[in-house]
Amino acid sequence: MSEGLSPNRAGREASSRTPRATLSVIVVAMNEAHDIRDCLESVRGLALETIVFDSGSTDGTPDICRALGARVFETDWPGDGPQKNRALAEARGDWVICLDADERLSPELRAEIETLLAQGSPHAAFSTPRRSSFCGRFMKHSGWWPDRIVRLFRRGSARFTDVRTHTHLEIDGTTGRFDGPFIHISMPDLHEALDKTNVYSSEGALTMAENGKRSSLAKALGKGFWAFFRTWVIRAGFLDGAEGLMLAINNAETTYYRYAKLALLTRDGKVAKKR
Known part of the structure; x- marks a missing residue:
């Protein structure tokens, strides 16, 4: 009987053959001191870099972001799509995830992203449900759940539409599905x-x-x-x-x-x- 590899040894050898992919996080913000810390903490240790484009905050948002290790660009506000494309142009990771300041990763979603970075995927992007709260209540209906959005994509495979508000991604390739949600503290x-x-x-x-x-x-x-x-x-x-x-x-x-x-x-x- 031939001797096979133990699961641990096989995992180590596979890991050595396939380097872990890297992740960039991009965030656009203005006066988000009340939310931005939880947003950035939710990706700490997961991302290669966090990039924040701030459009004139007066509440200390840029300082909070820098203290948490983010690269901060202080600039004007050309609109939602153009600003996110500016941030995307600065990203260096293999994969990119775009978060609003009032969003954060759930533990379940973070685990799925960890698996993606370790194992790879043929998809160009992933859709994710978003659990949103309104005035302190997480909505289960009203069109707010599961409210699937695409925010995670392979760098070079997607770009944001050039609109002032509520931009979305134009994707070159297939889109997979994650089950873990974004947590969205939309309107407290x-x-x-x-x-x-x-x-x-x-x-x-x-x-x-x-x-x-x-x-x-x-x-x-x-x-x-x-x-x-x-x-x-x-x-x-x-x-x-x-x-x-x-x-x-x-x-x-x-x-x-x-x-x-x-x-x-x-x-x-x-x-x-x-x-």
Whole structure:
């Protein structure tokens, strides 16, 4: 009988033949001192590097990031997609993961990424569920779960779309699936929810105007009502209790103001169409 390798010895020899892949983490931030530490701590020891692009924080966010070992670039804000592509251009790892400051890796997701880096994969990217909280409650319905997103990809195989808000990745290759979730502390209170409503509606209106879109007050009202109905009824937001109702109203307000702002922008001719 021939003598085989013990599992431990086989693992060591396989490891010596296949070097562990490296990971870059990219984060865009502004005034995220309340969240950024937990975000960066969740990838400590996993990543080759953490890259933070900060667009004018006044609350000490860059100093916190540097203290945690991140490379920090202090710059302007060209929009969500362009800023993330700036950060991506600085990445050196074999794989890249993009996190928002209010996101962090769950232990389950971290373990799956560890396996990926050790064993490799033919996929160009991976989708991951995201568990998000609204006003202190993790939502199980309302369109917020499982809310799969693609944020982990092989460097050189993907790029962010060039939009001002809610960019997404354009991927060259296949996409695998992870089961472990991102943890997303989205809107801890209504104060922050209202702030995001104003920011997201303004950025969204500007993007639509630049792309030749038009709106009216009637359209804004209709879109707002549909956003509420979709969240509360179609996506079963009513099963998320009071927070589900508040989220449905928040989605309706954000949508209404986006189209109302678009109507004003295009009426007054304030925005030139992109060519």
